[in-house]
Amino acid sequence: MTNEAIAANFSLLSKLMDIHGDNAFKAKSYASAAFSIDKLPVELSTLSQDKIFIQKGIGESTGKRIIEQLETGRLAILDEYLAKTPEGIIEMLNIKGIGPKKIATIWKELEIETLGELLYACNENRLTLYKGFGEKTQNNIRDAIEFYFNALGSYLYQQMEEFEPKATKKLLESFPGATFLSTGAYRKQHEIVDILEWVTTTSLEQLKSFFIQQQFTIVSENSSYLSVRAIENVTLGFYISTIDSCFQKQFETSCSEEFLSAWKVSYPFDASIAYTSEEAIFERAGIAYIPPYYREDPAVIEKAKEKKLPIIIQSDDIKGIIHSHSKWSDGSHSLEEMAKAAKEQGLEYLVISDHSKSAFYASGLEIERVLAQHEQIDELNQQLGSFRIYKSIESDILNDGSLDYPDEVLASFDLIIASIHSNLKMPQDKAMMRLITAIENPYTSILGHMTGRLLLSRNGYPVDHEKIIDACAANDVVIELNAHPRRLDIDWRWIGKALDKGVLISINPDAHAIDGFKDCKYGVLAAQKAGLTKDQNLSSFSKDQFEAFLVQQHAKRP
Structure with a gap:
C-alpha cells in the first residue's frame, strides 16, 4: 500500500x-x-x-x-x-x-x-x-x-428544464439552417433524465468537430448517433437524420419501445413518405394526436383509434394548494403569507398541513399549538374574502399504523394527510401493516407520499401498490401525487390502477415556502403520463367541490 x-x-x-x-x-x-x-x-x-x-x-x-x-x-x-x-x-x-x-x-x-x-x-x-x-x-x-x-450524471426533470432550452438555442445558433428536434426522456417528461437527446439534420462530422472544439468528451458514436458529455457532466445525444425522415425519427424516439412496436403493427411506416411534422404521422394514420408524454402504454393507441383519449390535466387546472407547511412547523413563511400568496396567484383555497407532534425534527405541533393555529386560521378566514384556509395536519403514521393525535384532536381538522416519516428501513409486511392501518383510520382523507422515495437517492420502503390502492378504494382515501420534483410519489406508473378502482389522486406540492407552490407543475407533468384528468384530481376541485368532498370525508368519522 x-x-x-x-x-x-x-x-x-x-x-x-x-x-x-x-x-x-x-x-x-x-x-x-x-x-x-x-x-x-x-x-x-x-x-x-x-x-x-x-x-x-x-x-x-x-x-x-x-x-x-x-x-x-x-x-x-x-x-x-x-x-x-x-x-x-x-x-x-x-x-x-x-x-x-x-x-x-x-x-x-x-x-x-x-x-x-x-x-x-x-x-x-x-x-x-x-x-x-x-x-x-x-x-x-x-x-x-x-x-x-x-457530478454523478443523472438529473431530475426539473434540473434539465432550464438547461435543455438553452442547449437547443445554442445548437440552432451554431448550425444555421439545421434542424434540432427535442426527443427522448426529456420530451417524454420522465422524472429522471440521464441524457438529453435531439434528432438533427447536421452531419456526424460537423457535430464531432463542433463538440471537440467546445472541449466536450465523445461518449459514443456510430454512423447514425453521437453522444457527448458537457463540462457540466450532462450527456447530450444526437440521432443523425435526413430532412425527409427527421420527424419520423423524432416520433420513434419519443415513445416507449412497447408503444412503438404496437404502432408499427397497426401503422407501418412507408419509406417513400416524407412527413413534414409529427402531427402529419397521426393524420396519415387517421387517429387523434397522442402527445409524447402519453406514448407509454400501447393501449393508448386503441383509445386514439376510438377517439376516446382523455382530456388530460394541465397546470392551470390546479385550483387549490393541498399539503403545505408554514412557520408553525418547518416552513419558511408565515401562514398569513402562504395564504395571501396563494390568493394572489388566483387559487381558491389553501390546505395548511404542518407536521404533527411526532415530527420533532420539524417542530411538529403539540396539541396546544394545534389549537392556537386553528384560532389563527379562523381569524385569517375572516379577512380573506372568498379565499379559504382549511385546517389540516400531516399526521405521522406511527410504528403500529396509528396516527399521532387522539380522536378528539383529529376530529378538529378539516382533513388529515397521513404519511410515514420515521423508521423507513422496514420490510414490506411492516410497511404494509402501517399503511393499511392508517388508511383504515376513519380520520384519514389523503395518503401522503406512498413509498417515501426520494428520486436519485432513496428507493423508499417496499409496498404492494395494488393492495394499497384497493385499501384506499375501500376506505374512500385519496392518494397523493407528491409533486416535489425529488419525490413524485405515487409513481405515475401506478396511477392508472388507482383510476381503474375509482381512487382520486391529489397533486400536492408539499410546499415549505411560497416558491414551492410552483412544484404542482411537476406533479401535473408526471400525472399527464398516466392520462389523469382534472376531474380525477382533488386539487383541481373548485372550493365548492372541495367542501362537498370534506362533507363526504366527515361522514366516515365516528
Missing part, C-alpha cells in the same frame, strides 16, 4: 470515530498520523518494521496499524466502523461544509442517512432548527450536495 492510501484510511477512521462519538483522543491521534504519513519523504512499504516506528509522527499503536495494512491490505478497525456506518453517512464526508460533528447531528438527531434526505431537509428548512446550522450553513450544504449530485 502507498503512503497516500494508508493516510487516507487513518483519516477516514478518525472521522468515523468522531461521527460515532467514540474516543476523541484516539480519533485525533489517527488524524495526526494521517497528516504525518502524507508528508513522509519515503514510502513506508520500503522500510523495515523497526524503521517504521521511528518515523516522525508514528507511535507504537499507529505503527502496528501501518504494518497491518502493509501485510494484509486492510485495516480491521476501519472495516468495523464501515460495517456499522450507513453508506450515505460515509458519502456525506464528500460534501464541503459538513464535518464529522455536523454529520453526527444530522444522523443521530435528524435521523437522516442519505444525501438525498439531507438535501430534502435543506429544502424543507429543517437544518436551521438545530444548533450549529444557520441559514447560511444550510444554503451552503444544499449547494454542495447539488454540485455533488450533478
